[in-house]
Structure formats: C-alpha cells, structure tokens
Amino acid sequence: MAKLTAIVAAMLATSAAADEGLPRYRLEPGMVLTYKGSGRSQYTEMTAATEGEMTAWVVGRSPDGSVKVVMRQGSRYASARDGKEPELGREPLEYEFGRFDLFPDGRLGSEGEIGHRIRPQTIFPRLPDDRGRAEAGWSSPSPDGFGTSRYEGLQAEPGGWSFRSQSEGPENRVYESTSSKTIHFDANRGVVKRTDEEQTQGYGFQGKGTGTSELTSVEVLDSDKLAAFVRGAEAYFAADKAVKDSYRSEDQDPAKLESALATAKAELVKARDAMSEGTFREALDRRIEGFDSSIRYSLDDAKRRAAVIGKPAASWKAPGLDGKAHDLADYRGKVVVLDFWYRGCGWCVRAMPQMNEVTEHFAGKPVAVLGMNTDGDAGDAKLVVDVMGLKYDTIRIHDDRELPGKYGVQGFPTVIVIDPEGIVRDVHVGYSKDLREKLTKSIEALLPK
Incomplete structure (x- = not known):
C-alpha cells in the first residue's frame, strides 16, 4: 500500500517542467498502462476493421530522468466486401514486444529494441519543449526515421489539454494519404487518455477511416511482481x-x-x-x-x-524512365545493383533513402545502381522517383513479367548484387534498417583492391 501511495503522490506532484503549465509524462516504476483501440475504414469496394491493444510496463528509472518501458503492441485486421461486416473475432491479436527509454517530454533514448510493429508514439507522442512551442506548435521525426509528426498548439480542456497532429512524409505523397490525430492529455495523471484518428488514401485502396484508442486501466505492480x-x-x-x-x-x-x-x-x-x-x-x-x-x-x-547466387545474371534489355535504352551487358566491368520495386510496395519506398545513400557512397567508382520498376503505369514510377528524389536510373521492366522470377524475386523489395563479370553474388530481400551497411559491405568486397 505504501508503494501505491508513493506512486500516486509522484503522479500528482508538480514537476519542474510543469512550472510552465506543460504536459509531461509522470511515470513511475511498477506502473502498467493499457490502451485499447478500434478503427474502421470504408474503401471503394471494401470495408475494413481493426482492433488493437497496447500495454506499457514501466520497469525502471535512469539517472538521466528517463524511465525504462517495455511495450507490447497487438492488432488484428479483417475486411469484407459486398456490404458484409468484417469478422474481427476470427483471429487472435498478433503481438510484438519492444523496449525503450522514455523522457517526460516524450523523447526516446538512444538505446532500445523497437521492431516494425512497435510504435511508442501511439501512446507516448512527443510533447512540446517549452511554452513557445506549446502555443505555436512543434514537430518530431518518427522513431523509424521515416516521416515527421507536426503538432498544433495546445488547447485547454477539462482536466488537461488536447492537441492535433498531422503525419507528413514521402509516403503521404506517394500514396496520396493523410493521417491526423487529436490527442487528449490528462494533466493530473500525466498520460494520454484518448486519441482520435482520421485517415484518407487516394492511391490503391481509395477511401477514408476513423479510429480511437483509449486508456482503459492503470495498474501498479508491487516490488516482487515487478x-x-x-x-x-x-x-x-x-x-x-x-x-x-x-x-x-x-x-x-x-x-x-x-x-x-x-x-x-x-x-x-x-x-x-x-x-x-x-x-x-x-x-x-x-x-x-x-x-x-x-x-x-x-x-x-x-x-x-x-x-x-553464383550463377550468371539473367540478361535483359529495357528502357529507362527517361526513354534511354539500357542493356545489362553494357554494364559489364562494373558492380551492378538491381533494386526491384513498385509504387504500391511501402517497404520499397522506405528502403529508397538507403539506396540513395549507397549510390552517393560509390559515386565515381565502377558501381551502377538501377531501380527495376514493375509498375504498368509509367506515371506511378515517375511520381515515386520525383517524390523520393532517386539518384539512380529507373528501368521500366513492366513488359518483361518473367524477369523478376529469373532473379528469384517473390517479395519486394529485392536487391540483387552482380559482380563485374556478370555473376550474381548477393541477394537482399525486404526492408531492413541496416540495408545500406549490408549493401556497402557486399559491393566493396567486389571492387578491385
């Protein structure tokens, strides 16, 4: 009981940052926060529904003022056509765990293990640094480094504040999408109590949707259970x-x-x-x-x-997005990197900044990075190239449907590395945060010493 009293007292205490009337997370070791959410989207020919559950265990405190958080995030998805209702209960929630350090203003520490499905900002959005930003608005890069959340100024409401956020980044332009949230912050407890979300998409699945997540419980573990x-x-x-x-x-x-x-x-x-x-x-x-x-x-x-791998690369001839003819044979004597992608592949788009970095790293060396685009509409390819600012040539292989299969491509993105003699030496499938490092190592091993 003494432990509970101490934690409740800490939650209600006025922190130094609160001197300016700013929202701050007031988390103590032993606290367990559970949020539950749901969403619904209506597309041209389909209705989709989602359910989610997020639990955050506060497991420790660091000397720098941050707390150590273990987070479990789970979700499930269902869709239906012809006016039918999606059946969400047929599959269990799929969970993933992550851990990170969280500061009172929502900054994340440099150490942590955050997978693709763990998004701390869903329940711990970035908070304003000072009064000026609280009034004028503030921004924060996404923890995955892809995109930015822009926050409008605080609005007072009973028991705390609300503020709106808007996602901005290349994916919004590529997929003609918007995502905005209204976040309601509980000043007394020092936590987000509810988030309302609205989304739209104009490419691919065209439609709009809404969602809500809400704090459903706050528990406190005793020292033994913690x-x-x-x-x-x-x-x-x-x-x-x-x-x-x-x-x-x-x-x-x-x-x-x-x-x-x-x-x-x-x-x-x-x-x-x-x-x-x-x-x-x-x-x-x-x-x-x-x-x-x-x-x-x-x-x-x-x-x-x-x-x-170890086999001669499949030959091909195809036009570039600029209309220039390209022939794999013309690149003999160079290390060739083929990146297979299409507009509808979100992970392909996320990998492109790293592909640009690889291109820049090997500028002036016998290395050719080529994007192998499979979109049927050249306009789709051009839009992605322009939005992402690709620094390497894009090859249109839409007329050769068998070419990806000749390189063993089934998932996108797939990156193929070919040595100067025309032999495939490496294959990378899917997105990874260290793709640039992996490709750099593969390419450097094939360059003349």
Whole structure:
C-alpha cells in the first residue's frame, strides 16, 4: 500500500517542467498502462476493421530522468466486401514486444529494441519543449526515421489539454494519404487518455477511416511482481535476439540456415520452459506455435537465393524512365545493383533513402545502381522517383513479367548484387534498417583492391 501511495503522490506532484503549465509524462516504476483501440475504414469496394491493444510496463528509472518501458503492441485486421461486416473475432491479436527509454517530454533514448510493429508514439507522442512551442506548435521525426509528426498548439480542456497532429512524409505523397490525430492529455495523471484518428488514401485502396484508442486501466505492480516481470523480459528479449540472429544468417546455404533456425527454436522452447512470468510465457508459446511455418518460409527464400547466387545474371534489355535504352551487358566491368520495386510496395519506398545513400557512397567508382520498376503505369514510377528524389536510373521492366522470377524475386523489395563479370553474388530481400551497411559491405568486397 505504501508503494501505491508513493506512486500516486509522484503522479500528482508538480514537476519542474510543469512550472510552465506543460504536459509531461509522470511515470513511475511498477506502473502498467493499457490502451485499447478500434478503427474502421470504408474503401471503394471494401470495408475494413481493426482492433488493437497496447500495454506499457514501466520497469525502471535512469539517472538521466528517463524511465525504462517495455511495450507490447497487438492488432488484428479483417475486411469484407459486398456490404458484409468484417469478422474481427476470427483471429487472435498478433503481438510484438519492444523496449525503450522514455523522457517526460516524450523523447526516446538512444538505446532500445523497437521492431516494425512497435510504435511508442501511439501512446507516448512527443510533447512540446517549452511554452513557445506549446502555443505555436512543434514537430518530431518518427522513431523509424521515416516521416515527421507536426503538432498544433495546445488547447485547454477539462482536466488537461488536447492537441492535433498531422503525419507528413514521402509516403503521404506517394500514396496520396493523410493521417491526423487529436490527442487528449490528462494533466493530473500525466498520460494520454484518448486519441482520435482520421485517415484518407487516394492511391490503391481509395477511401477514408476513423479510429480511437483509449486508456482503459492503470495498474501498479508491487516490488516482487515487478522484479519477476523484469527477469521475464530479459529472458524473452535474449531468446528473441537468438531468433533474429538466425534469420540474419543470409550467407548460409539452406542446410545451414535450417540448422540455425532449429537451434533458435530450441532456444525459444528452453526459454519458455524456464519462464514463470505469465505474460512472456504466453508470448513464447505463440512464437513457438508459429515457428515451423516461419522456418518453411525462410528455407524457401534461402533456396530461391541459392538458386541464383553464383550463377550468371539473367540478361535483359529495357528502357529507362527517361526513354534511354539500357542493356545489362553494357554494364559489364562494373558492380551492378538491381533494386526491384513498385509504387504500391511501402517497404520499397522506405528502403529508397538507403539506396540513395549507397549510390552517393560509390559515386565515381565502377558501381551502377538501377531501380527495376514493375509498375504498368509509367506515371506511378515517375511520381515515386520525383517524390523520393532517386539518384539512380529507373528501368521500366513492366513488359518483361518473367524477369523478376529469373532473379528469384517473390517479395519486394529485392536487391540483387552482380559482380563485374556478370555473376550474381548477393541477394537482399525486404526492408531492413541496416540495408545500406549490408549493401556497402557486399559491393566493396567486389571492387578491385
């Protein structure tokens, strides 16, 4: 009870930052915040619905004033056509965990493990630095480095403030989309209590939607339960790292990869069997249940990769977006990097800034980076090239539907690295934060010493 009283007192205390009447997160170790949300979108021929749940455990405090947060984010999606209602209850929520350091103003620390599905800003948006920004508005880059959230000035409301945010970035222009939120902040508790969202999209699935997430509970763990949770989190993230390391073994042949994945599964089972903390034991159970299908997918991918690496690159001739003719044979003597993409591939677009960096890094060297665009409409390709400011040539391969398959391409983006003699030496599938580093290493290994 004393622990609870101390935490409640800390939540209600006036912080130094609050001297200016600014919103600040007032989080103490042991607090557990749970948010639940739902959304609905109406497209031209389809209705879509989503449900989500976000839980944040505050597990510690650092000397720099930040708190350590473990976050679980889960969601599920359903759609229906012909006026039917989407059936959300048919599938369980799919969860992912992450952890990070959070400052009272919403800044994130430099250390953390945040996967693609973990978005701290959904419940911990950036708050204004000072009174001037609180009145005029402020902005914050997305934690994934892709896009910016722009916030309007604070508006007083009973019990706290509200403020609106607007997402701005290349994806909004590529997909003709908008995303705005109205965030309601509880001044006494020092947390977001509700977020209302509106979205529109004009490319692909054309339509609009709304959504709401709301704080549904605030619990406090006693010291023993908190310590048990922290031990469980450490064991879970250690097992998670072992799995991710096995998937990163891109230089392994299928047999070696199968062995690495089997070892990773064994690590998950070992961690689950030793886990006494309920939240993470359940999470490991779900990971283990779905692991065999992941293994099959990864092995199929590795086999496709092995089928092209070390083999002569498939020949092609195609026009560039500028109308200039291109022939792979004309690039003999250079390291050639082929990036297969199309406008509707969001991960392709997200990878493009890194492809630009690779292009700039090897400027003046015998390296040719080429975008291999499969869009049927040249206007789609041109829009992406213009919005993303691509610094490398874009090749139109829409008339050669078999070419991606000749390089083993099934998922997008796929990047192929070809040596100066015309032999495929490396393949990278999908988006990764370290794509630039991986490609740079692959290319440098093929350049003359």
